[in-house]
Amino acid sequence: xxxxxxxxxxxxxxxTPCLLVLFVVAAWPLLRTFMLSLTNARLExxxxxxxxxxxxxxxxxxxxxxxxxxxxxxLFAAFSVPCEAILGxxxxxxxxxTFKGRGLLRAAVLVPxxxxxxxxxxxxxxxxxxxxxxxxxxxxxxxxIAAPLPWTASPTLSFVTIVLVDVWKTTPFxxxxxxxxxxxxxxxCFEAALVDGVSRKRIFFRITMPLLRPxxxxxxxxxxxxxLRVFDxxxxxxxxxxxxxxxxxxxxxxxxxxANVGYGSAxxxxxxxxxxxxxxxxxNMGRRNILGDA
Amino acid sequence: MTTIVLKDVxxxxxxxxxxxxxxLTIEGNACTALVGPSxxxxxxxxxxxxxxxEPTTGEIYVDGSCVNRLPPVARGIAMVFQSYxxxxxxxxxxxxxxxxxxAGCSKTDIARRVQxxxxxxxxxxxxxxxxxxxxxxxxxxxAIGRAIVRHPKAFLFDEPLSNLDAALRLQMRYELARLKAExxxxxxxxxxxxxxAMTLADTIVIMREGAIEQxxxxxxxxxxxxxxxxxxxxxxxxxxxxxxxxxxxxxxxxLNIRLRSGETLVVQVPYEALKWKESLLExxxxxxxxxxxxxxxxxxxxxxxxGTHLKGRVxxxxxxxxxxxxxxxxxxxxxxxxxxxxxCNYAIGRxxxxxxxxxxxxxxxxxxxxxxxxxxxxxx
Numbered sequence: 187x188x189x190x191x192x193x194x195x196x197x198x199x200x201x202t203p204c205l206l207v208l209f210v211v212a213a214w215p216l217l218r219t220f221m222l223s224l225t226n227a228r229l230e231x232x233x234x235x236x237x238x239x240x241x242x243x244x245x246x247x248x249x250x251x252x253x254x255x256x257x258x259x260x261l262f263a264a265f266s267v268p269c270e271a272i273l274g275x276x277x278x279x280x281x282x283x284t285f286k287g288r289g290l291l292r293a294a295v296l297v298p299x300x301x302x303x304x305x306x307x308x309x310x311x312x313x314x315x316x317x318x319x320x321x322x323x324x325x326x327x328x329x330x331i332a333a334p335l336p337w338t339a340s341p342t343l344s345f346v347t348i349v350l351v352d353v354w355k356t357t358p359f360x361x362x363x364x365x366x367x368x369x370x371x372x373x374x375c376f377e378a379a380l381v382d383g384v385s386r387k388r389i390f391f392r393i394t395m396p397l398l399r400p401x402x403x404x405x406x407x408x409x410x411x412x413x414l415r416v417f418d419x420x421x422x423x424x425x426x427x428x429x430x431x432x433x434x435x436x437x438x439x440x441x442x443x444x445a446n447v448g449y450g451s452a453x454x455x456x457x458x459x460x461x462x463x464x465x466x467x468x469x470n471m472g473r474r475n476i477l478g479d480a
Numbered sequence: 481m482t483t484i485v486l487k488d489v490x491x492x493x494x495x496x497x498x499x500x501x502x503x504l505t506i507e508g509n510a511c512t513a514l515v516g517p518s519x520x521x522x523x524x525x526x527x528x529x530x531x532x533x534e535p536t537t538g539e540i541y542v543d544g545s546c547v548n549r550l551p552p553v554a555r556g557i558a559m560v561f562q563s564y565x566x567x568x569x570x571x572x573x574x575x576x577x578x579x580x581x582x583a584g585c586s587k588t589d590i591a592r593r594v595q596x597x598x599x600x601x602x603x604x605x606x607x608x609x610x611x612x613x614x615x616x617x618x619x620x621x622x623a624i625g626r627a628i629v630r631h632p633k634a635f636l637f638d639e640p641l642s643n644l645d646a647a648l649r650l651q652m653r654y655e656l657a658r659l660k661a662e663x664x665x666x667x668x669x670x671x672x673x674x675x676x677a678m679t680l681a682d683t684i685v686i687m688r689e690g691a692i693e694q695x696x697x698x699x700x701x702x703x704x705x706x707x708x709x710x711x712x713x714x715x716x717x718x719x720x721x722x723x724x725x726x727x728x729x730x731x732x733x734x735l736n737i738r739l740r741s742g743e744t745l746v747v748q749v750p751y752e753a754l755k756w757k758e759s760l761l762e763x764x765x766x767x768x769x770x771x772x773x774x775x776x777x778x779x780x781x782x783x784x785x786x787g788t789h790l791k792g793r794v795x796x797x798x799x800x801x802x803x804x805x806x807x808x809x810x811x812x813x814x815x816x817x818x819x820x821x822x823x824c825n826y827a828i829g830r831x832x833x834x835x836x837x838x839x840x841x842x843x844x845x846x847x848x849x850x851x852x853x854x855x856x857x858x859x860x
Contacts, residue, residue: 381531
């Protein structure tokens with residue numbers, strides 16, 4: 187018994203640095219945001235904030251712009267994540283095959299993911315510029331469009347543009363995760379399926395996909411959480427456009443631009459809960475697969 | 481009754497030859513074991529028959545028709561994998577039923593066939609479980625069941641027992657023998673365990689470096705190994721080998737040879753049949769004498785036996801209760817293993833005199849080729 191308690195003391199001792207770091211970088215900021223969201227703190231003078239209860243949240247819930255941001259964020263996640271998953275799976279399946287130059291292709295595929303978002307977003311911003319952009323120029327010359335398109339200015343088109351650029355950027359990540367999953371699948375199962383006379387299409391749907399499901403769900407969780415928190419890409423491609431504003435941009439606008447720390451924090455807290463809710467949903471959906479097959 | 485014929489089959493992986501021209505006829509309704517050390521190409525040969533690999537050259541015939549270009553399922557052959565290769569996300573029932581579903585069998589037919597196979601293999605109470613929830617032996621049974629339900633022309637087994645522990649392996653070996661009698665189909669069985677091959681197979685094919693060394697019934701291989709490799713591979717514990725030289729030909733049937741320890745013995749060798757390699761049969765040529773552990777006995781001190789005696793010292797005793805394997809060091813630096821029964825109390829370091837009969841000796845020339853078989857030994 188004594189030995190047990192001394193063991194657990196040692197364990198706590200070893201855990202302390204990690205817990206301390208976690209408290210400083212995760213728990214404390216989170217707690218602080220929660221506290222600020224219940225005050226009328228201003229950026230100019232955070233220390234003299236007054237406790238105003240749930241007033242910020244009440245204001246937030248009747249703000250049409252906030253609900254617009256929520257809708258935009260959910261739509262963005264709903265369109266970009268499935269596109270990335272399907273494209274990523276296709277690329278992963280190709281990269282899983284043995285062919286000449288596979289190593290080079292694997293490295294090349296990763297390039298969009300390796301570029302910092304701020305750089306790639308700015309790069310796409312220039313390429314998609316409605317007056318000087320190369321994309322409009324090319325499309326007009328090819329005769330695909332009659333006149334230059336306002337890629338990042340028109341409400342619907344800018345949403346499509348943002349989704350497309352995100353798909354371009356994040357598909358490699360999805361492909362890499364799924365490729366790792368594919369490579370970990372038991373090869374003999376596929377040989378057994380060949381002996382059983384299963385067609386390639388059926389092998390894919392009846393064996394590859396069910397076996398890949400746990401990996402796919404984890405990849406989807408990662409990507410959905412990322413998509414719900416999306417900030418930099420949208421901020422650079424269509425800054426200040428309420429048609430594409432996401433929850434994190436809304437929170438930043440109120441927090442920084444309007445210096446309304448309390449209200450901005452309330453928006454951040456809501457974003458936190460939306461992300462948490464989606465995570466719980468995914469984990470419940472995938473529990474059987476992730477925990478069951480571990 | 482399905483016969484499988486391999487004709488001049490070779491297989492290379494990126495210029496690296498694995499199978500070097502194999503000609504083999506696998507008889508129908510019998511179990512053929514492919515045995516050999518690791519890397520000898522036995523599993524590759526099985527995969528070629530199954531259709532998971534395509535031969536580089538040569539043809540494979542199933543029931544007389546060439547199947548080189550046919551996918552595995554069209555060959556009507558089922559394979560049981562070493563790792564079982566069960567579908568982890570399907571229940572036992574679905575694992576066994578999958579091939580039938582794909583083939584478009586009716587639901588009642590599938591249920592009937594799976595139930596029957598499951599009963600035969602005693603897994604009928606496990607049909608709702610997934611492979612994860614099964615023990616190694618149960619997984620093995622399900623893997624066999626998956627092969628059985630298809631009613632294939634032939635079964636291929638790729639080291640099916642090597643993932644099981646020793647006790648379970650013996651039990652499954654017995655059940656495979658039972659199944660073999662029940663199914664009465666063509667079976668090809670790959671193993672590196674000569675004991676499995678001896679007990680299960682009707683025919684054993686011994687392979688080395690992608691080629692067939694010898695093919696025959698278990699007893700044929702046991703009694704008349706064609707060369708040193710086969711002789712050392714078949715039998716457990718392995719055959720003892722002693723260096724010898726030819727002293728003289730007594731007549732055209734009998735050869736006088738001398739062991740390194742100085743003992744001489746006269747062995748019957750048909751000179752006529754071996755004339756073509758005369759140079760190996762000159763006086764002074766080297767030979768290897770092979771003698772199985774059970775053919776050596778402790779020389780009786782009471783009565784004089786006609787034959788050759790080997791004197792040595794006990795260096796190790798493996799006592800199994802009903803018998804003992806005694807390792808004896810001979811003064812010339814050679815070692816022999818002896819299987820002794822009865823009173824097995826042999827102290828290490830004790831002097832021992834062993835007795836061997838020349839008719840029990842296998843004689844190999846300096847190239848390692850057998851000069852005679854021991855067909856005339858009566859069955860015990």
